Amino acid sequence: MSEETSQACQVADKWRKKRGSLIMALHEIQGIKGYVEFKDAMDLSERMNIPLARIYEVLTFYNFFKLVAPGKAVISVCTGTACYLKGNDKVLDKFKSELKIKEGESTADGLFHLQCVRCVGCCGLAPVCVVNGKTYGRMTPEQVPAILDEWREAFKEN
Amino acid sequence: MVDMAEINKRFDIHEIAKNKLAEIEKYICTIYCCHSTGCKSSGSDEIIALISQIVEENGLNEKIRVVATGCMGLCAQGPLIRVEIKGQKDLLFKRVDLDATADIMRQYVVPAIEAKGQAVLPANLERYVLSLDLPFFKKQEKVVLQNAGHLDPEDITEYMAHGGYLALEKALKTMSPKEVVDEIKKSGLRGRGGGGFSTGMKWELAAAVPTVDEKFIICNGDEGDPGAYMDRSILEGDPHAVIEGMMIAAYAIGATSGWFYVRAEYPLAVERLEKAIKACKKNRLLGNNIMGTDFCFNVDIRLGAGAFVCGEETALIHSIEGARGTPRPRPPYPTNKGLWEKPSCVNNVETLANVSKILLKGADWFASFGTETSKGTKVFALTGQVEHSGLIEVPMGTTINEIVNEIGGGVPMGKTLKAVQTGGPSGGVIPAEYMDMPVCYEELKKLGSIMGSGGMIVIDDSSDMVSLAKFYLDFTVDESCGKCAPCRIGGKQMLTLLDKINRGRGKKKDLELLKQIAFAMQKASLCGLGQTAPNPVLSTLRFYEKEYTNKLLDTPKEEK
Numbered sequence: 231m232s233e234e235t236s237q238a239c240q241v242a243d244k245w246r247k248k249r250g251s252l253i254m255a256l257h258e259i260q261g262i263k264g265y266v267e268f269k270d271a272m273d274l275s276e277r278m279n280i281p282l283a284r285i286y287e288v289l290t291f292y293n294f295f296k297l298v299a300p301g302k303a304v305i306s307v308c309t310g311t312a313c314y315l316k317g318n319d320k321v322l323d324k325f326k327s328e329l330k331i332k333e334g335e336s337t338a339d340g341l342f343h344l345q346c347v348r349c350v351g352c353c354g355l356a357p358v359c360v361v362n363g364k365t366y367g368r369m370t371p372e373q374v375p376a377i378l379d380e381w382r383e384a385f386k387e388n
Numbered sequence: 389m390v391d392m393a394e395i396n397k398r399f400d401i402h403e404i405a406k407n408k409l410a411e412i413e414k415y416i417c418t419i420y421c422c423h424s425t426g427c428k429s430s431g432s433d434e435i436i437a438l439i440s441q442i443v444e445e446n447g448l449n450e451k452i453r454v455v456a457t458g459c460m461g462l463c464a465q466g467p468l469i470r471v472e473i474k475g476q477k478d479l480l481f482k483r484v485d486l487d488a489t490a491d492i493m494r495q496y497v498v499p500a501i502e503a504k505g506q507a508v509l510p511a512n513l514e515r516y517v518l519s520l521d522l523p524f525f526k527k528q529e530k531v532v533l534q535n536a537g538h539l540d541p542e543d544i545t546e547y548m549a550h551g552g553y554l555a556l557e558k559a560l561k562t563m564s565p566k567e568v569v570d571e572i573k574k575s576g577l578r579g580r581g582g583g584g585f586s587t588g589m590k591w592e593l594a595a596a597v598p599t600v601d602e603k604f605i606i607c608n609g610d611e612g613d614p615g616a617y618m619d620r621s622i623l624e625g626d627p628h629a630v631i632e633g634m635m636i637a638a639y640a641i642g643a644t645s646g647w648f649y650v651r652a653e654y655p656l657a658v659e660r661l662e663k664a665i666k667a668c669k670k671n672r673l674l675g676n677n678i679m680g681t682d683f684c685f686n687v688d689i690r691l692g693a694g695a696f697v698c699g700e701e702t703a704l705i706h707s708i709e710g711a712r713g714t715p716r717p718r719p720p721y722p723t724n725k726g727l728w729e730k731p732s733c734v735n736n737v738e739t740l741a742n743v744s745k746i747l748l749k750g751a752d753w754f755a756s757f758g759t760e761t762s763k764g765t766k767v768f769a770l771t772g773q774v775e776h777s778g779l780i781e782v783p784m785g786t787t788i789n790e791i792v793n794e795i796g797g798g799v800p801m802g803k804t805l806k807a808v809q810t811g812g813p814s815g816g817v818i819p820a821e822y823m824d825m826p827v828c829y830e831e832l833k834k835l836g837s838i839m840g841s842g843g844m845i846v847i848d849d850s851s852d853m854v855s856l857a858k859f860y861l862d863f864t865v866d867e868s869c870g871k872c873a874p875c876r877i878g879g880k881q882m883l884t885l886l887d888k889i890n891r892g893r894g895k896k897k898d899l900e901l902l903k904q905i906a907f908a909m910q911k912a913s914l915c916g917l918g919q920t921a922p923n924p925v926l927s928t929l930r931f932y933e934k935e936y937t938n939k940l941l942d943t944p945k946e947e948k
Contacts, residue, residue: 249728250690252710257652257691284711291712291869292693294652311615311812311845312771314859348696348863350653351617352426353771354463354778365429 237262238270242277252280252288256295264304265296293348301336301343303381306360310349318357322346324371325359328378341385342378399672401553408549415453416501420470420537423456424624425617425656426463432456435467435489442493451501455546458625460537461528464777465518470537473500476507482518492516523794524776529757531765532741533781536625541660544667547628553673555744559636560681563747568640569595572743575751576763581608581699581736582811582840583916584762584829594641594723594733604732605643606722607634607740608704609650609657612696613812614863616843618767619737621779623650623657626741627664631687633740635678636747638685641733646687649704652694661689696813696867699841700915701726701734703869714871715915736841738767758784762828766842772809773848775800782827789823792846803848807931811840813860813867814920816927817853836927838920853932854939858886860924864917875918878909882925895942903929 241258245251255278259270266289275282289295307313307322322333325344329337336343352358355367361381366373412418421427421436436456443452460468465482469489472478481492492513500507509517539546547553559568573588597603607630611619623630634646650658665687668674676684690708697703698713705727707713726732742764746754755763762784768791771777775797782791788808792798799805807817810827816837818825825831829839847856865879885902888894906922913919929936937943 250708250710253693253707254691254710257693287712288710292695294692294694309614311809311843311859312777314614315772315845315847315851347653348612348694349614349616350425351620352429352463353615353617353769354426354466355429356771356777358429365425367429 238273239277242274246278252278252285253292256285256289260295263299265299267297267299299336299340300345301341302385303341303362304343304345306345306347306350307333308348308350308352308356308358308360309346310353310356312353312356313349313358316356318359318369320371321357321359321369321374324374328374341382401548401557401671404545404671405548405551408545412453412549415451417448417452417471417473417497418455419452419497420455420457420460420472422458422460422466422468422537424459424463424536424621425654426459427466427468428656430466430483431485432467434486435469435484438486438489439469439493442490442498446498448498448501452497455540456542457539458536458541459533459621459779461533461780462518462524462776462778468518471497473497473507476500478520479509480518480520481513481516484516488513488516522776522797524778524780524797527786527790527795528781529765529783530781531745531754531757532622532629532738532767533625533779534745535629536621539626541625541627542663544628544664544671547626551748552628552744553632555747556632556635556639556673557679558747559639560679560683565595565640565642568636568747571751572640572746575746575754576758576761577739577742577746577754578762578829579736580738580742580766580841582814582838584839587735587739590723590733590735591637591640593721594643594731597724597731599642599644599731602645602728602730603641603643604727604730605634605638605641605646606701606704606708606727606732606734607646607648607737608699608701608734609648609654609737610692610699610704611651611654611737611841612692612699612867613814613841613843615771615845616769616812616841618769618779618842620651620654620657621769622737622741622767623654624660627657627661628668629741629744630661630737631664631668633743634687634735635673635685636743637733637735637740639683643685643733645685647708647727648687648689649698649708650689650691652691658689658691665689695869696863697869697915697917700917703915704734705732712869714869715917717914738842759826759828761830766827766839768842768844770796770844770846772845773799773803773851774846784828785826787824787826788818791827791844792823796846799846799848803850805846806849806851807847807853809837809845809847809856809924810843811838811920811923812843813864814838814916814923815840815843816923817847817856817931819931836923836930838923853928853935854886854890857925857928858883858890861886861921864921868917868921872912872914872918874909874912875914875921878905878913879918879921881905882909882922886925889936889939892939892941894940896937896940899929899936899940 245255357369577587578584695713698707703713703715722732767781870876
């Protein structure tokens with residue numbers, strides 16, 4: 231049994247006695263690993279006594295859950311109304327052309343994952359992008375290469 | 389022998405409040421640093437650390453209090469810090485960075501304390517000052533947000549020092565549940581999530597259903613409307629107010645436990661709420677025999693997972709149960725059959741945050757704000773093409789002109805106002821001609837928009853309305869749960885037509901078809917998402933039809 235598997239089991243044991251806790255358990259697994267893979271879902275199914283189909287029903291319904299490992303740096307481009315009005319589509323396009331991927335995809339080197347999110351709630355700073363929890367406000371397409379370099383550097387150091 | 393009186397005293401909210409007030413009174417200076425998502429993103433964490441470090445260096449720990457607060461409102465100018473020194477005018481500093489903070493501390497605050505209130509702000513720091521006399525601050529009426537920006541949301545004793553949990557005490561010890569319901573009914577409070585149903589009536593319905601084994605109160609914090617962050621700011625800035633409101637609601641309707649449903653995209657709000665609940669438990673404000681009465685109550689948090697439809701109450705209930713967030717037909721309403729088939733009452737965050745204020749100050753006081761049918765105040769997230777973008781609270785009935793041009797400071801960069809959008813993907817646009825319209829549930833409805841949860845987006849003349857309608861429809865189509873055909877298929881078809889028109893391939897009959905599908909969706913969709921999804925299209929079509937016809941193939945182009 232690998233370490234991850236036991237993590238999913240631990241999470242399942244923590245939540246299984248509480249009512250309606252499947253989503254919370256999935257959140258916790260994604261919080262640890264960044265995504266929920268098949269064997270985690272299997273573990274939850276067994277330990278929490280929930281049919282696997284029901285778990286996938288929930289996993290695929292909600293946008294928040296990821297089924298495959300995202301890149302090391304998850305770039306979330308806000309597509310809320312304020313960001314839309316202030317031209318975040320151009321920032322998104324710049325990310326796409328710089329990384330040569332579409333939204334919802336990861337780069338081949340596994341470094342970046344690009345996604346669109348619905349309003350991160352910093353509308354005062356629009357347009358906004360979030361990379362691994364760090365928020366970049368008042369974005370322009372010109373800033374994109376520098377942000378990518380910043381994260382490339384950060385990963386090089388580690 | 390344990391001295392019960394002594395233990396009870398430890399949990400006496402009056403005693404805690406008194407001690408905290410005495411402690412606050414000892415300080416000469418208080419520095420409030422905005423510590424909500426907006427300002428945190430602009431670097432307020434480092435700034436707070438630096439301020440604390442400078443206070444420490446100068447040995448002023450007993451004279452200066454540093455408070456990390458919730459949202460102060462003017463998010464676009466963040467990070468914000470407010471400096472209050474006894475004997476000095478309060479000063480608000482905007483867009484401070486680490487250097488500016490160090491200068492403010494070393495050149496102003498520290499000398500001011502030593503000069504015992506006779507310090508002058510150095511001229512080089514004046515550019516950071518934001519006048520507290522701006523209409524942005526003067527024109528607002530803070531009821532729900534009264535504490536946000538004035539106290540540390542993570543410290544329950546500060547909330548008590550500001551009169552926290554007194555309303556709960558009043559309800560539990562001096563009022564019957566029916567009296568609480570009556571008071572809320574009398575205040576005219578209506579649901580702030582968008583629907584605008586009378587909160588008192590909802591509670592009355594929920595209270596009338598007998599509690600067999602369980603009854604739930606649910607707080608809807610699934611603020612999915614893109615461009616709105618009122619609920620997030622309330623939960624981040626004053627979580628105890630929402631918890632207190634929920635406890636009072638629970639007492640009024642006879643609920644046995646409560647559930648908070650909050651978006652997973654709001655980690656800070658969730659964290660503060662969790663801390664607040666923990667603090668309540670520690671102070672015996674949650675659990676059995678609260679405040680020595682028979683009232684027993686507990687709460688739990690459930691996270692959303694990025695589904696807009698979960699703002700709809702039946703979908704939200706399914707999501708709390710751990711299932712797909714799909715709505716179901718009503719009736720039966722949740723007040724009869726809700727969470728786990730038990731009677732449940734669903735209230736919005738802002739609605740609950742109003743409750744304690746109404747009980748303390750009275751229904752008449754609350755009803756003195758607002759219009760004939762819409763009472764109280766409303767929090768708006770004022771965003772888009774506006775100078776002072778941020779979080780505001782105004783009495784119902786304030787005109788759009790006052791909100792956008794006075795509080796918001798107008799449209800920047802010499803552009804002119806074209807319209808204001810309210811209600812997000814379920815709402816519509818209000819053209820600039822209707823600027824003097826008072827903002828309340830009824831007036832907005834007349835123009836084909838809705839109050840919604842409080843997103844107010846300012847649009848200038850550079851924006852194309854067809855694209856805007858497409859933006860919203862894109863959103864609702866993506867977020868449709870797919871359960872009912874009118875919404876699933878209708879939305880998709882409307883989007884295809886809209887795209888065709890936007891690319892200059894549309895014909896006149898496409899506009900007709902668009903309206904027909906919209907009508908079918910409004911009439912036949914299962915839940916509010918589908919019923920209101922055509923609103924942005926219909927509303928822009930109503931006021932800006934020319935922008936649509938100008939894009940058609942078979943219609944002569946007109947000047948705008």
